[in-house]
Amino acid sequence: MPETARRPENRYGNRPTMKDVAARAGVGLKTVSRVVNGEPGVTPDTERRVQEAIDALGFRRNDSARVLRKGRTASIGLVLEDLADPFYGPLSRAVEEVARAHGALLINGSSAEDPDREQELVLALCARRVDGLVVIPAGDDHRYLEPEIKAGVATVFVDRPAGQIDADVVLSDSYGGAHEGVTHLISHGHRRIGFIGDMPRIHTAAERLRGYRAAMEDAGIAVEDSWMSLGVTDPVRVRRAAEEMLSGPSPVTAIFAGNNRVTVTVVRVLAEQSRRIALVGFDDFELADLLQPGVTVVAQDAAALGRTAADRLFRQLDGTLIAPERIELPTRLITRGSGELPPSD
Amino acid sequence: MPETARRPENRYGNRPTMKDVAARAGVGLKTVSRVVNGEPGVTPDTERRVQEAIDALGFRRNDSARVLRKGRTASIGLVLEDLADPFYGPLSRAVEEVARAHGALLINGSSAEDPDREQELVLALCARRVDGLVVIPAGDDHRYLEPEIKAGVATVFVDRPAGQIDADVVLSDSYGGAHEGVTHLISHGHRRIGFIGDMPRIHTAAERLRGYRAAMEDAGIAVEDSWMSLGVTDPVRVRRAAEEMLSGPSPVTAIFAGNNRVTVTVVRVLAEQSRRIALVGFDDFELADLLQPGVTVVAQDAAALGRTAADRLFRQLDGTLIAPERIELPTRLITRGSGELPPSD
DNA sequence: TAGAGCCTGGACAACGTTGTCATATGCGAG
DNA sequence: CTCGCATATGACAACGTTGTCCAGGCTCTA
Numbered sequence: 001m002p003e004t005a006r007r008p009e010n011r012y013g014n015r016p017t018m019k020d021v022a023a024r025a026g027v028g029l030k031t032v033s034r035v036v037n038g039e040p041g042v043t044p045d046t047e048r049r050v051q052e053a054i055d056a057l058g059f060r061r062n063d064s065a066r067v068l069r070k071g072r073t074a075s076i077g078l079v080l081e082d083l084a085d086p087f088y089g090p091l092s093r094a095v096e097e098v099a100r101a102h103g104a105l106l107i108n109g110s111s112a113e114d115p116d117r118e119q120e121l122v123l124a125l126c127a128r129r130v131d132g133l134v135v136i137p138a139g140d141d142h143r144y145l146e147p148e149i150k151a152g153v154a155t156v157f158v159d160r161p162a163g164q165i166d167a168d169v170v171l172s173d174s175y176g177g178a179h180e181g182v183t184h185l186i187s188h189g190h191r192r193i194g195f196i197g198d199m200p201r202i203h204t205a206a207e208r209l210r211g212y213r214a215a216m217e218d219a220g221i222a223v224e225d226s227w228m229s230l231g232v233t234d235p236v237r238v239r240r241a242a243e244e245m246l247s248g249p250s251p252v253t254a255i256f257a258g259n260n261r262v263t264v265t266v267v268r269v270l271a272e273q274s275r276r277i278a279l280v281g282f283d284d285f286e287l288a289d290l291l292q293p294g295v296t297v298v299a300q301d302a303a304a305l306g307r308t309a310a311d312r313l314f315r316q317l318d319g320t321l322i323a324p325e326r327i328e329l330p331t332r333l334i335t336r337g338s339g340e341l342p343p344s345d
Numbered sequence: 346m347p348e349t350a351r352r353p354e355n356r357y358g359n360r361p362t363m364k365d366v367a368a369r370a371g372v373g374l375k376t377v378s379r380v381v382n383g384e385p386g387v388t389p390d391t392e393r394r395v396q397e398a399i400d401a402l403g404f405r406r407n408d409s410a411r412v413l414r415k416g417r418t419a420s421i422g423l424v425l426e427d428l429a430d431p432f433y434g435p436l437s438r439a440v441e442e443v444a445r446a447h448g449a450l451l452i453n454g455s456s457a458e459d460p461d462r463e464q465e466l467v468l469a470l471c472a473r474r475v476d477g478l479v480v481i482p483a484g485d486d487h488r489y490l491e492p493e494i495k496a497g498v499a500t501v502f503v504d505r506p507a508g509q510i511d512a513d514v515v516l517s518d519s520y521g522g523a524h525e526g527v528t529h530l531i532s533h534g535h536r537r538i539g540f541i542g543d544m545p546r547i548h549t550a551a552e553r554l555r556g557y558r559a560a561m562e563d564a565g566i567a568v569e570d571s572w573m574s575l576g577v578t579d580p581v582r583v584r585r586a587a588e589e590m591l592s593g594p595s596p597v598t599a600i601f602a603g604n605n606r607v608t609v610t611v612v613r614v615l616a617e618q619s620r621r622i623a624l625v626g627f628d629d630f631e632l633a634d635l636l637q638p639g640v641t642v643v644a645q646d647a648a649a650l651g652r653t654a655a656d657r658l659f660r661q662l663d664g665t666l667i668a669p670e671r672i673e674l675p676t677r678l679i680t681r682g683s684g685e686l687p688p689s690d
Numbered sequence: 691t692a693g694a695g696c697c698t699g700g701a702c703a704a705c706g707t708t709g710t711c712a713t714a715t716g717c718g719a720g
Numbered sequence: 721c722t723c724g725c726a727t728a729t730g731a732c733a734a735c736g737t738t739g740t741c742c743a744g745g746c747t748c749t750a
Contacts, residue, residue, distance in 0.1 A: 031728085068737085107420070287636070292637050375701080388699095
């Protein structure tokens with residue numbers, strides 16, 4: 001390579017720094033800093049010269065250096081299960097809005113329901129020195145976060161509680177919601193009711209199952225093992241689970257679906273049946289009202305979950321909040337037809 | 346406040362630094378750096394001592410300082426319209442996956458379709474020195490990005506082209522998709538076909554309208570003004586638009602909906618009509634097949650858009666890519682019933 | 691045993707910014 | 721006219737990391 005063409009390119013591809021601006025404006029470095037940050041003590045004339053230099057060079061303050069100096073990054077991390085899941089869109093957006101109101105940016109990542117990946121993501125975010133974390137946990141042991149929390153990283157868990165540590169958590173009332181939904185089916189005459197849910201290690205799945213069992217017990221109904229199926233929410237498994245409980249020795253007349261992915265698959269299966277099977281799903285979804293019949297659901301407010309969590313996070317950062325708390329948001333039963341079908345045996 | 350309780354807390358809330366680790370392990374600063382980064386030239390014994398100190402102190406490298414020194418942040422920004430919109434979930438997730446494969450984190454923000462907010466977000470991301478940007482533009486003038494791009498920020502626009510600057514862009518074939526969808530309706534005997542789309546300043550909306558007009562013209566059908574309605578995709582406006590073209594002097598027998606938000610609202614309106622109106626929507630959505638009739642759509646692959654854009658972005662960073670290019674991904678017509686209904690006048 | 695060469699480890703500067711502090715300038719009061 | 725004060729400005733260190741370079745100790749060979 002010939003010596004001649006050596007570009008003096010620095011790492012940011014030749015970005016001007018405050019020093020460059022200062023040189024061009026014929027002022028000191030600190031004066032530029034003052035102008036950029038709107039600090040007082042600069043003559044209008046000087047300010048104008050500096051501003052001209054900034055515009056001419058296309059200068060943009062390097063926030064990395066600023067963070068290093070100031071210690072706050074004005075960014076928060078959001079770790080969730082899957083950005084593509086419609087449940088997390090509104091939640092994510094709500095967190096973003098609160099962050100924006102506090103002048104913070106949002107960094108987010110999907111754990112894909114893998115505890116290792118969750119930890120990897122969280123620690124990467126901590127290395128960037130995010131001011132706070134909103135975590136929808138995939139794992140059930142969060143002791144790895146202890147040094148971070150001690151070091152001042154505000155942390156709020158959403159949708160599922162933290163494992164092994166004491167931290168803020170914002171949840172939907174899964175137990176109560178499932179109890180209400182199943183009771184609703186019972187009140188419409190059903191006794192053989194199936195439950196299809198997510199993997200039992202997921203807190204919400206376990207809670208919803210508990211709500212189902214409690215509702216059945218409260219009604220004096222003995223639950224048969226074949227009526228319950230927990231596992232991945234992959235359509236193939238859910239379909240098989242649904243078909244089995246519809247065709248077993250004591251076939252169910254109604255199904256309670258543990259989350260919206262399950263509900264959608266169950267809707268498809270029921271559409272193929274000749275008998276009319278009642279259905280209540282946990283979590284609302286778009287177009288639920290347009291299906292035939294409309295799908296009765298136990299709705300949770302994803303945006304409220306996100307908003308509440310982010311609020312608490314910034315209150316932790318303010319210092320307003322001291323002790324970790326567990327907040328449960330209520331669910332709401334929305335009747336649309338599918339949950340009001342009578343038993344057909 | 347009494348002098349006594351003054352905590353020696355530094356800005357990160359007392360986070361240990363490499364210096365602290367070095368002191369505790371009784372080694373030099375640079376040796377710690379070597380261990381942390383897995384660089385060679387450290388005896389196993391020294392490494393062990395350093396590692397112990399790291400664990401004992403709960404040390405975590407400060408990436409801000411690292412970034413300052415190295416110049417690459419290993420993070421990319423994604424600016425989209427609304428994270429809560431189901432169309433952007435998969436797109437966002439796809440970008441994230443590609444970023445992850447390159448060891449980068451994703452920072453994202455919603456512009457809420459506001460050009461000022463888009464610019465504000467983009468510049469904030471640039472100030473953080475993201476390595477690259479994936480932007481779904483809200484505005485139509487992106488000259489403000491010129492200094493950034495010149496400074497080496499890799500940039501790819503998605504879903505809509507950049508305004509006033511030459512940059513990489515990845516699009517769906519809106520014109521072709523709309524043309525195909527409308528032609529499909531025509532081939533089923535429709536001649537009075539309505540078009541309801543997004544605001545005309547949005548590129549995709551304009552292109553889809555163009556596709557509609559072209560398809561009509563190709564079939565020798567004169568389009569009446571009352572058959573076309575562009576504007577915000579808010580349900581109230583869309584509903585009124587649909588009702589008007591269904592009840593006007595020459596009422597339409599079919600509607601082409603310009604995006605999924607429009608489609609969903611139109612489905613609701615059509616469900617209330619006594620006549621059967623044909624419908625084709627641009628963009629697929631969950632459960633479209635379960636409605637009665639199933640909704641025929643022109644599907645675009647949001648994940649592929651995101652993946653393609655992110656790929657190009659990292660190829661820009663590699664230096665593999667030189668000239669900006671415009672990539673159009675094909676759409677796919679999925680027939681489900683609603684688009685195959687015959688005209689009923 | 692002495693010299694060459696390698697390997698390990700550390701001192702130091704630099705990245706771009708902000709906080710602290712000192713200096714220069716101008717102005718009004720005595 | 722001089723002193724004192726307020727205001728504008730800049731020099732310098734520090735934030736925590738990494739790259740460069742040098743020193744010291746070891747092994748190996750002649």
